[in-house]
Amino acid sequence: MATDAITLPETQETVGAKRPLVDRFHEWITTVDHKQLGVMYILYALAFLLVGGVEATIMRIQLSAPHKDFVSPQVFNRMFTMHGTTMIFFVAMPLVFGLANYLVPLMIGARDMAFPRLNAFSFWLSAFGGILLYFSLVGANGLYGAGNAPDVGWFAYAPLTSHTFSVGHSTDFWTLSLLVSGFGSIGTAINIIVTILCLRCPGMKLGKMPLFVWLNLVMAGLVILAVSPLSAAQIMLSIDRYLGGHFFDTQAGGSAVIWMHFFWIFGHPEVYVLVIPAFAVASEVIPVFSRKAIFGYPVMVAATVAIAFVGMSVWAHHMFTVGMSSNANAFFVLSTMAVAVPTGIKIFNWLATMWGGKIDFKPPMLFCAGFLFQFLLAGLTGIMLSAAPFDWQLGNSYFVVAHFHYVIVGGILFCLFAAFYYWYPKATGRMCNELLGKLHFWLFFIGFHLTFDFMHVPGLLGMPRRIYTYEPGRGWDTWNLIVGIGVVFQAAGVLVFAANLIWSYFSGKIAGNDPWDAWTLEWTTSSPPPAYNFAVIPSVKSRRPLWDLKHPEDPDWKYE
Amino acid sequence: MSAATVTIHEPELQWRASARGRLGMYCLIAAEAAIFTIFVVAYLFYMGKSHSGPTPQQVLHVPILFTICLLSSSLTIHLAVRSLRKSKTGAFARWWFLTLFLGTTFLAGTVVEWRHLIYDEGLTIQTNLFGTTYYSLVGLHAFHVLMGLLALGIVWLFAMFGRVKREHAERVDTLALYWHFVDTVWVVVFLVVYVIGR
Numbered sequence: 001m002a003t004d005a006i007t008l009p010e011t012q013e014t015v016g017a018k019r020p021l022v023d024r025f026h027e028w029i030t031t032v033d034h035k036q037l038g039v040m041y042i043l044y045a046l047a048f049l050l051v052g053g054v055e056a057t058i059m060r061i062q063l064s065a066p067h068k069d070f071v072s073p074q075v076f077n078r079m080f081t082m083h084g085t086t087m088i089f090f091v092a093m094p095l096v097f098g099l100a101n102y103l104v105p106l107m108i109g110a111r112d113m114a115f116p117r118l119n120a121f122s123f124w125l126s127a128f129g130g131i132l133l134y135f136s137l138v139g140a141n142g143l144y145g146a147g148n149a150p151d152v153g154w155f156a157y158a159p160l161t162s163h164t165f166s167v168g169h170s171t172d173f174w175t176l177s178l179l180v181s182g183f184g185s186i187g188t189a190i191n192i193i194v195t196i197l198c199l200r201c202p203g204m205k206l207g208k209m210p211l212f213v214w215l216n217l218v219m220a221g222l223v224i225l226a227v228s229p230l231s232a233a234q235i236m237l238s239i240d241r242y243l244g245g246h247f248f249d250t251q252a253g254g255s256a257v258i259w260m261h262f263f264w265i266f267g268h269p270e271v272y273v274l275v276i277p278a279f280a281v282a283s284e285v286i287p288v289f290s291r292k293a294i295f296g297y298p299v300m301v302a303a304t305v306a307i308a309f310v311g312m313s314v315w316a317h318h319m320f321t322v323g324m325s326s327n328a329n330a331f332f333v334l335s336t337m338a339v340a341v342p343t344g345i346k347i348f349n350w351l352a353t354m355w356g357g358k359i360d361f362k363p364p365m366l367f368c369a370g371f372l373f374q375f376l377l378a379g380l381t382g383i384m385l386s387a388a389p390f391d392w393q394l395g396n397s398y399f400v401v402a403h404f405h406y407v408i409v410g411g412i413l414f415c416l417f418a419a420f421y422y423w424y425p426k427a428t429g430r431m432c433n434e435l436l437g438k439l440h441f442w443l444f445f446i447g448f449h450l451t452f453d454f455m456h457v458p459g460l461l462g463m464p465r466r467i468y469t470y471e472p473g474r475g476w477d478t479w480n481l482i483v484g485i486g487v488v489f490q491a492a493g494v495l496v497f498a499a500n501l502i503w504s505y506f507s508g509k510i511a512g513n514d515p516w517d518a519w520t521l522e523w524t525t526s527s528p529p530p531a532y533n534f535a536v537i538p539s540v541k542s543r544r545p546l547w548d549l550k551h552p553e554d555p556d557w558k559y560e
Numbered sequence: 561m562s563a564a565t566v567t568i569h570e571p572e573l574q575w576r577a578s579a580r581g582r583l584g585m586y587c588l589i590a591a592e593a594a595i596f597t598i599f600v601v602a603y604l605f606y607m608g609k610s611h612s613g614p615t616p617q618q619v620l621h622v623p624i625l626f627t628i629c630l631l632s633s634s635l636t637i638h639l640a641v642r643s644l645r646k647s648k649t650g651a652f653a654r655w656w657f658l659t660l661f662l663g664t665t666f667l668a669g670t671v672v673e674w675r676h677l678i679y680d681e682g683l684t685i686q687t688n689l690f691g692t693t694y695y696s697l698v699g700l701h702a703f704h705v706l707m708g709l710l711a712l713g714i715v716w717l718f719a720m721f722g723r724v725k726r727e728h729a730e731r732v733d734t735l736a737l738y739w740h741f742v743d744t745v746w747v748v749v750f751l752v753v754y755v756i757g758r
Contacts, residue, residue, distance in 0.1 A: 247602060
């Protein structure tokens with residue numbers, strides 16, 4: 001089987017190299033192959049990562065000292081809106097979908113996703129969504145006929161989105177962009193679920209799937225339940241703005257609070273949509289680099305399902321400061337705290353996997369170790385904020401901003417970087433440079449902690465989020481400067497990362513099929529895998545089919 | 561890897577191939593149900609909160625006839641698929657056409673109702689909260705009926721040219737699943753708008 005898979009793609013590659021550029025371009029545009037679509041998702045997300053990073057940098061320069069006028073207040077509003085929207089919808093989501101697209105069929109021994117054309121359609125919807133958002137910079141007429149970007153914040157609370165406060169079309173671009181990319185997300189989620197449930201190779205029962213596949217199944221289910229309400233809310237907002245409806249129009253009896261509910265019914269599960277795939281990466285990388293099977297596989301699955309289930313009923317903890325009834329407050333406090341239980345179980349399981357293992361701190365493992373440590377801290381500030389009285393004090397402050405960046409950057413992004421280093425050899429056939437990888441880790445690690453550890457402090461000292469400048473002498477100055485300095489390290493880390501990706505693509509060490517001595521099915525194919533993935537559909541007997549192949553004397557299926 | 565293992569799982573694989581479309585449709589229905597849920601919640605939340613008339617009590621009439629049309633189309637589409645499974649393509653085309661007819665009648669009923677509301681009662685989507693939520697919820701459903709009718713119409717055209725055969729029964733059944741969903745949503749919308757909200 002392995003030999004078939006190796007010989008054919010090489011002939012294909014030599015043919016591909018000779019074809020004219022237009023042909024190859026045409027192939028990428030019209031492809032329905034899950035691997036090419038996965039790569040396109042990821043490249044698209046990386047481009048937006050740079051854009052979103054520049055927006056963050058502009059904000060940090062503006063806030064690095066009191067009374068700076070690097071950008072105007074209007075531009076600052078646009079920056080935080082575009083930064084949030086871009087990072088969530090056009091960086092994190094496509095990265096997650098790209099990984100799932102590329103890896104799920106390979107891991108379950110399938111030749112493609114269940115609906116390849118739906119897959120391509122969903123990708124292009126998401127891609128056009130991102131383009132639509134940024135087209136607002138030139139296409140949305142502002143007050144004086146100049147283009148402007150959305151400036152209503154990434155959760156776009158009513159009545160900011162009404163015509164009175166959002167003149168011109170920038171908010172419409174925001175709405176339509178999220179609606180379009182939301183439909184793309186739902187399409188991909190459907191595809192992932194059907195692929196996992198219908199296309200597994202013989203022998204791969206649900207209990208034998210790699211954890212990566214299990215967690216992506218849960219993620220896709222959450223996308224269906226969470227992104228749909230967002231789409232509904234965006235349709236309502238469009239009705240308000242285009243047809244003169246009154247859903248969120250308080251003058252006519254509409255409610256601004258119901259927008260908050262609708263948005264956060266999406267917004268909180270969205271956190272789990274992003275973090276569960278990060279868990280998925282950690283659950284693959286940590287065992288391989290600890291040379292041990294994952295500890296507590298069934299419990300890991302159960303904990304993930306529990307997180308998703310409980311995570312559907314915690315949304316109003318974003319709204320403690322709005323003023324809800326004490327019963328509602330109590331419910332959302334308790335449900336939010338309950339999420340910590342399955343999450344804690346997962347952290348202990350990863351630690352138990354590492355315990356007594358032969359840990360090899362290659363770049364993927366470094367990033368996963370950073371993730372474990374940082375995600376724990378992010379969870380702890382999450383529990384602090386879940387207590388309503390504490391949230392009344394610190395809601396809407398930089399403490400909250402520091403908390404969720406700890407989750408999204410320290411948790412999710414670190415795992416996604418790990419995924420890059422881990423699967424890059426599979427996708428390109430070449431290893432990432434290890435030294436540059438470690439440099440990337442340390443630069444980003446230092447930058448991350450400088451920025452987001454110290455960002456908690458101005459929050460505790462009462463600095464609200466989304467202010468474009470502040471008075472000197474409130475004790476915020478030094479902290480904001482340190483936060484800004486951290487950005488320099490993070491930016492340097494990302495540049496090293498980008499350089500590494502490009503350099504390794506041309507001159508990295510040839511990887512071979514299985515550079516990490518790993519155990520899941522994607523490592524049985526050539527690197528990069530052929531268009532059909534598997535010449536012969538494999539059949540598996542345990543959760544680590546490659547371990548069984550490599551160790552016929554002591555296979556896993558004897559114990560599972 | 562061994563041939564023996566593959567043969568054991570062969571029958572299971574065949575079952576999977578047919579389930580793909582159905583499962584995809586179930587997932588789509590789950591997503592659509594979530595969208596409708598938000599609209600229904602908004603309708604219930606804004607019930608009686610309009611600052612000005614007209615109110616549902618003043619202007620809404622229960623569309624019993626059209627509701628019967630839509631709900632009975634679920635039965636006819638079921639009979640159509642059953643005929644196709646038995647290779648009775650003639651009966652399939654007749655039941656299918658009846659489904660199309662009943663669905664179109666329902667949509668025509670919505671057109672008549674909206675015309676009455678807009679021209680005789682002066683209720684538009686801009687009038688008050690009732691108008692906003694009513695036209696949004698009923699309109700969202702009507703949009704799904706319209707999409708279903710387009711799909712049904714395409715299948716009917718194929719049937720007219722004799723292109724729908726027994727081997728297409730599974731695919732046609734997947735479309736029927738969507739149609740049943742649209743009918744089920746109408747039961748909810750009917751209850752919310754014409755029973756609870758009136």
